Amino acid sequence: MVKTNAVRVLDRLGIKYELREYEVDPRDLSAGTVAAKIGIPPEQLFKTLAVQGDRNGIYLAVISATEELDFKALAHQTGDRKVDMLPLKEVQAATGYVRGGVTALACKKDYPVYIDELAEICDVISVSAGMRGLQVLLAPEDYIRAVQAKVAAITKGEVNSH
Numbered sequence: 001m002v003k004t005n006a007v008r009v010l011d012r013l014g015i016k017y018e019l020r021e022y023e024v025d026p027r028d029l030s031a032g033t034v035a036a037k038i039g040i041p042p043e044q045l046f047k048t049l050a051v052q053g054d055r056n057g058i059y060l061a062v063i064s065a066t067e068e069l070d071f072k073a074l075a076h077q078t079g080d081r082k083v084d085m086l087p088l089k090e091v092q093a094a095t096g097y098v099r100g101g102v103t104a105l106a107c108k109k110d111y112p113v114y115i116d117e118l119a120e121i122c123d124v125i126s127v128s129a130g131m132r133g134l135q136v137l138l139a140p141e142d143y144i145r146a147v148q149a150k151v152a153a154i155t156k157g158e159v160n161s162h
Contacts, residue, residue, distance in 0.1 A: 031065030053080030
């Protein structure tokens with residue numbers, strides 16, 4: 001298996017993790033699909049969203065696949081008036097990663113990371129290992145430490161996955 005920079009960060013920090021590869025379907029990069037392919041409940045698969053505040057620049061918001069980002073709640077955390085998704089065409093330049101492979105681990109710059117508090121009730125979470133087709137499973141507290149994430153309530157509560 002490939003060792004991505006994201007995984008090397010975990011190695012350096014001495015963090016235990018498990019890698020799971022999956023077949024990528026470019027037409028369906030949804031987190032729910034990825035969760036099914038690697039055999040974990042979708043609420044334990046966390047997606048990393050690149051967002052931009054109107055005052056303080058770029059952040060990474062890490063939320064469960066079953067949730068929807070609450071932009072107002074995030075803006076409240078970051079001190080911005082409003083927060084929007086970073087335009088897709090800017091994501092790779094900002095993070096070094098492509099859509100479906102964005103991770104806060106070994107990101108191009110150390111952006112502030114906010115993770116939804118739901119992560120803390122999971123025994124294991126899965127995040128992108130920095131490329132499509134590879135997920136890394138680890139304890140949420142290890143991930144939070146590795147990316148120095150702030151834990152906050154940043155989702156709208158359960159959203160319908162259909």
